[in-house]
Amino acid sequence: AILTEGIVSAPLEGIADVKIKKNSDGTNYLAIYYAGPIRSSGGTAQALSVLVGDYVRRKLGLDRFKPTEEHIERYVEEVDLYHRAVTRLQYHPSPEEVRLAVGNIPIEITGEATDDVEVSHRNVPGVETNHLRGGAILVLAEGVLQKAKKLVKYIDKMGIEGWEWLKEFVEAKEKGNKDEKEEEGKEESVEEKTTVKVEKGFYYELYEKLKANIAPNPKYTKEIIGGRPLFAEPSRNGGFRLRYGRSRVSGFATWSINPAVMIMVDEFLAVGTQMKTERPGKGAIVTPASTIEGPIVKLKDGSVVKVDDYYRALELKDQVEEILYLGDALIAFGDFVENNQTLLPANYVEEWWIQEFVEAVNKVYELDLKPFQENEREIVEEAADYLELDVEFLARLLQDPVKVKPSIEDAIHLSHILKIPLHPYYTLYWNTLEVEELISLQNALVNARIDWEEYRGFKYAKRVEISLSSLGKAKRYLELLGVEHKVSGELVIIEYPWSAALLTPLANLEKKIEFKEFYTPIDLINEISDVKLRDRGISWIGARMGRPEKAKERKMKPPVHVLFPIGLAGGSSRDIYKAAQEGKTAEVEIAHFKCTSCGHVDIYPTCPKCGSEARLLYHCPKCGFESTMDTECPKCGIEMKAYKKRRINPSELLNKAMQNVGIYTLDRLKGVMGMSSAHKIAEPLEKGILRARNDVYVFKDGTIRFDATDAPITHFRPKEIGVSLEKLKELGYTHDFEGKPLVSEDQIVELKVQDVILSKEAGRYLVRVAKFIDDLLEKFYGLPRFYNVEKMEDLIGHLVIGLAPHTSAGIVGRIIGFVDALVGYAHPYYHAAKRRNCFPGDTRILVQINGMPQRITLRELYELFEEESYENMAYVRKKPKVDIKVYSFDEEDGKVVLTDIEDVIKLPSTDHLVRFELELGRSFETTVDHPVLVYENGRFIKKRAFEVKEGDVMVVIPDVNEKHVTVKVRHIEYIKPEEDFVFSLNAKNYHNV
Secondary structure (H helix, E strand, C coil), X not given: CEECCCCECCCCCCEEEEEEEECCCCCEEEEEEECCCCCHHHHHHHHHHHHHHHHHHHHCCCCCCCCCHHHHHHHHHHHHHHHHHCCCCCCCCCHHHHHHHHHHCCCEEEECCCEEEECCCCCCCCCCCCEECHHHHHHHHHHHHCCHHHHHHHHHHHCCCCCHHHHHHHHHHHHCCCHHHHHHCHHHHHHXXXXXXXXXXXXXXXXXXXXXXXCCCHHHHCCCCCCCCEEEXXXXXXXXXXXXXXXXXXXXXEEEECHHHHHHCCCCCCCCCEEEECCCCCEEEEEECCCCCCCEEEECCCCEEECCCHHHHHHHHXXXXXXXXXXEEEECHHHHHHCCCCCCCCCCCXXXXXXXXXXXXXXXXXXXXXXXXXXXXXXXXXXXXXXXXXXXXXHHHHHCCCCCCCCHHHHHHHHHHHCCCCCXXXXXXXXXXXXXXXXXXXXXXXXXXEEEEEECCEEEEEEEEEEHHHHCCHHHHHHHHCCCEEEECCEEEEECCHHHHHHCCCHHHCCCCCCCCCCCHHHHHHHHCCCCCCCCCCCEECEEECCCCCEEECCCCCCCCCCCECCCCCCCCCEHHHHHHCCCCEEEEEECEEECCCCCEECCCECCCCCCXXXXXXXXXXXXXXXXXXXXXXXCCCEXXXXXXXXXXXXXXXXXXXXXXXXXXXXXXXXXXXXXXXCCCCCCHHHHHHHHHHCCCCXXXXXXXXXXXXXXCCEECHHHCCCCHHHHHHCCCCECCCCCECCCCCCCEECCCCEEEEEHHHHHHHHHHHHHHHHHHHHHCCCCCCCCCCCHHHHCCCEEEECCCCECCCEEEEEEEEECCXXXXXXXHHHHHCCCCCEECCCEEEEEECCEEEEEEHHHHHHCEEEEEEECCEEEEEEECCCEEEEEEECCCCEEEEEEEEEEEEEECXXXXXXXXXXXXXXXXXXXXXXXXEEECCEEEEEEHHHCCCCCEEEECCCCCCCCEEEEEEEEEEECCCCCEEEEEEECCCCEC
C-alpha cells in the first residue's frame, strides 16, 4: 500500500459521526457531528467538509435541514458563549450572521460536547447535549462564515446550488450593509425619477463605484493586544498605500515597506513582524524595500517632511509629532488571487507613468521605446532630441523608472508636449481634501510671496512663502496634501520642487477653481490645468501589529535536554543531575527491551550485558503475559503495552552514561516527568549529557529545532549575507542575475531554489548543534567528527532540513549566508516545497470507473479530472469527469475499501526517484520523501521512501476481492525521472491506495 496523504499533521479529530435525522415535518436530513478540538487554522477544510456534506445529501436524495427558531437561537448563544467562556474566536460572527447561516446551510452542523459549559437553551429537540459543542461552533464561525469568500470560489467551481445566500453574504460584507439607507431613500428616489443625466467627474464616479463594491473591513481591528499598535484604520487615507508588485523579498503573504516606516512607528515593525491586515489576506509579514515611498511626517515645529531614507528617519524620529502617510505597501497580485479578493484600483505610481510615457512617445514620434530595459542607443538619442532631454538621463529613466526621476521642470515639460499626467512623484494627495478645502487653499495662496522661474515657455514656482496667519486652516490642508514645507517662526516656506508641485496643478493661481457638485478636487484641477493629474491615493489598506518577528531555538516548556523520565525525583525543574547527586530514586513508566541473545530485560535497545540487539518487550497490563512478537495478549485479547512501571536509580544510570562519554561534571541535566509517546522509549542519557554540555535542547519528537518566521527571497547581494565572492563561486554562484560574471559584492545574484539564508541567531545556535553532533558521533557512536565548526561562517555550504508548521515532510536546504534579521529567508519554491510528495505518471493504481474495477496510470487518472487550478506551485484538479473511486487500504482493519478521490495533483519532477522491486515481481517508483506503508512487528507503520530498507515487508492487493498479501522489498535503487512531472492524489479518509 502506498500512502498518498497530504502531509499536514495538525491535531484534528475531525468528524465523529454522520447521521440521517428527521425534521419537524417528518422529512429526512443529514447531520454531521464534529469532534473537538479542531485547530483554528483549518478553516477552509472545515468549511469544505460542510460543502461535501451537502453534496452527499443531494446524492442521497435527502431534504435540507429545517431548524426551528429555538434551534437557531441555541447556535446564537453557543457561539457567543464559546467566544467569552472558552477561547476567543478568530472570527466572532454577529447574531444576525449566525441566524443567516444556520437558517440556510442545508445540513445540520452539530457535534459532541467538548467543554464543561452549559447553555440556557436547554433540551432543544434534536440536540443531544446541553453543553457547548466546540467542533460545531468552530466549523460554523471559523469555517463557513470566516472562509465564506474562499467557499464561494469552490461553490462556483463545483456548480453547487442552494448557496446563493452565501454569495449575497460575501457581497454584502464587501460592499457594506446599505439596506437601511436604501429603504430610507426609496420614497425620495421614486419622486426624483427623471430623464436628466447628472454630470459627474471621472474620479467622483470611480470613488462611488469603489465605495459601492468594496467596503472598509474592520475585522482586523478587533482583539488588539495591549502594547501592539494599530497602524491604520480600515481603508483610511494615510494608511498603507497599495502598490501592486514584488520586491526581492515580497509575495507569499509578505508585504514590502520602506525601511523608514519601521523607524517612524517606533520600530514596532521590523523585518519579519507579522501584521493583521484588512486585505488581501488576514495577515502578512513585512520586509524592507528602499525603492518604494516612505512615510510623510509632521514634525513638532509644524514642518512636513517626506522620509524615504532609513538614515534620515533615524535623524528625525524624535522630532515627529504625527505620521500623515505611512507610505507604500508593495503587495503581490497573487495574494489577491489566492484570497479570492477583488482587486482595488491601482494608485498612480512610476511603473504606470513610464508606460504612458513610452506609449505617448511611440504614438507622437513613432519611436519604439521599451520601459524597464536597455534601449538601442540610436533610438534613445532620437527620442532625447525630440523631447529636449539629456540622452544619458533618458536612457537611465527608461531602464530604471522607479529610482530615476525627472526634475519637476522636465516632468511639467513632458506633460505639456506628450499630454501625459504629471509624474506621480510630484503629484500630491489632492483627493484627500474636500472640494471646499481645495478652494479655500487656493484662495489663501493668493496672499503668498512666490518666486517664479521659466523653463521652455512655461513658468513654475521656485519658492513659496506665506504667513501662518494668512494660511489659517489651510495649513492643515497643506499637511493633508503631503507637500513638503518647513515652518520658520511665523512663516511657512515651500521650497523647490514642492512649490511647483503645489502651484502647477492650481494653474499657477491664474485660474480660479469653481465648486461643482459630483466632482473631486482632481476632477476640478483637470478642468482648469494644462497639466493633468492622476490620483495617487485611491486605495489604502489598514493594518495592526500581530506577532513580533521570531528567530529562536525551539524548546519544550520547560526546556529539556533529554527525553528521559525522572518522575518526581528531579523536583519542579526535573533535573536528573540533581536527583543523582541527592541519591534519589524514581518510579517511572518506561519501555522495556529483551535481549535476543541472553534474554536480559532492560530499558536499552542494545543489551548492556552482552551487547546484542534487544527487542521491545510487550506486556499485558491485565494478566502480565510478555512477548517480543505479539502486540495483542493471546489470553486476554487486549492490546499489550511496550512499557511498564520500573524503579530507576538516576545516580547509577547517570554515572555510567557520564563515563561512557568522558564527561564528569554538569551544571544541570533536564529530563521529563513522564514520557508521552506510545511506547515510552527513552533516549540514552548520553545524548542529554552532550546536549547540556553544548547548551542545546531537544524537542518532543527527538529533534533539535530552530524556529524562524518564513520570509521569501529571490535575489541577494553577496555583501548582504556576509559571504565572500570566492565562497559563493564554490557554491555555484558564478554570474549575477543579468548573466554578467560575479566580480563585486554589490551585484544582485539570483538565489538557487534549494538555498537558505538564516539569521545570525540561527547561525550561533547551529554552531552549538554541530558541536553536539560531532561530540555524539565521536563519544557515543565511536565515529569521526563531521562538522568541525568553530564559527558561523564554517556552516556555509552545509545542509539543513526545513519544516513548515504542522507538516511531517522536511525539505533539504543549503546554508549560503546569514543576516541580522530574525527570519528564515528562502526561495518561495522552497517554502512551497514542504507541501506535497508524488509518483511518476506511469504508476498504475486500482480504481473503479462507473462501477467497473480497472487499473490505470496516475497520468490517465489526472486526465479523468477537470477544472485545473494552480495552488502552492502545483496543478490541482478536483472535479471528476466520470463516476470514479479508488481502492484504499484500511490499515486498522486490514481490509480493502472503496473511497472517493478528493483531488489529483501534478508537480514538476524531483531530481531523483526511489524504485522498489518486490518479491512477487511487482515494482513501483516514488519521490524520496513520500510515505509508504510497511508491516513491522505485527502492525502497519508509515515510513518515508528513503527510510525503507531491503527486506522490509510491504502490502500488495492482488485483486479487488482478494485479501492483502505481505511481500518483502527485494531491491531498492535511486533513479533519474524520465518525465518532467510527477503525480499524486488525496483519497478521502484513508489517504492511501
